Amino acid sequence: MMSFNKGKEIIEGSSRSVTAVVGVENPPRLSRYESQKRRDWITFGQYLRNRRPPVAISQCNANHVLDFLGYLDQFGKTKVHLQGCMFFGQPEPPGPCACSLRQAWGSLDALIGRLRAAYEENGGSPETNPFANGAIRIYLREVRDSQAKARGIPYKKKKKKKNPLKGNEENSSFPTQQT
Numbered sequence: 622m623m624s625f626n627k628g629k630e631i632i633e634g635s636s637r638s639v640t641a642v643v644g645v646e647n648p649p650r651l652s653r654y655e656s657q658k659r660r661d662w663i664t665f666g667q668y669l670r671n672r673r674p675p676v677a678i679s680q681c682n683a684n685h686v687l688d689f690l691g692y693l694d695q696f697g698k699t700k701v702h703l704q705g706c707m708f709f710g711q712p713e714p715p716g717p718c719a720c721s722l723r724q725a726w727g728s729l730d731a732l733i734g735r736l737r738a739a740y741e742e743n744g745g746s747p748e749t750n751p752f753a754n755g756a757i758r759i760y761l762r763e764v765r766d767s768q769a770k771a772r773g774i775p776y777k778k779k780k781k782k783k784n785p786l787k788g789n790e791e792n793s794s795f796p797t798q799q800t
Contacts, residue, residue: 654735661732662739665689678745683754686736690729690760697724702771710773726765733757 651659668689669676676685700714701723708714737752747753 658735658739661735662743665736668692678740678743681751683751683756686733686751686754686757687760690724690732693729693732694721694723697722699723699725699768701768709771712773723768726761726768729764730761733761 666678669678669681669685672685699722700718700720702709702711702714702718702720706718706720708716708718708720733752737750740750740752741747751757
């Protein structure tokens with residue numbers, strides 16, 4: 622026997638009652654990446670709205686993105702030694718210094734990747750995407766290089782591993798049949 626009570630279906634007659642909400646679906650849970658991308662997009666939108674004068678996302682350009690990245694530096698947690706600092710170039714400085722905390726290059730790079738995707742997912746065209754602008758790539762490269770120098774650890778691009786199954790057939794690990 623079933624009875625309906627304020628949008629809930631109650632099934633009776635079993636050892637336990639089962640309650641199911643009728644007509645209400647739970648949206649799929651977002652992945653960690655999608656959640657972060659959504660938060661980043663909302664934060665960037667708030668940043669533009671709080672500017673004086675406010676800037677519409679359709680009017681946003683690479684200079685607004687660069688200003689946003691500079692604004693985020695105040696919340697950074699990475700110590701970046703200045704060239705005049707006695708710890709400049711030391712990967713493990715032995716003591717504290719007055720150098721400022723900045724956003725780490727890897728965090729900025731990932732942020733720009735998420736915002737670049739979010740811009741296009743929210744109706745922006747790839748041709749006008751301010752996050753894909755060359756000035757942003759140059760800025761990120763300069764941040765990466767300056768942070769690497771300040772730490773005394775050069776940035777080395779990871780080399781792609783060669784797939785042993787592609788390419789040279791004679792070096793294959795599979796036995797070949799002789800005819």
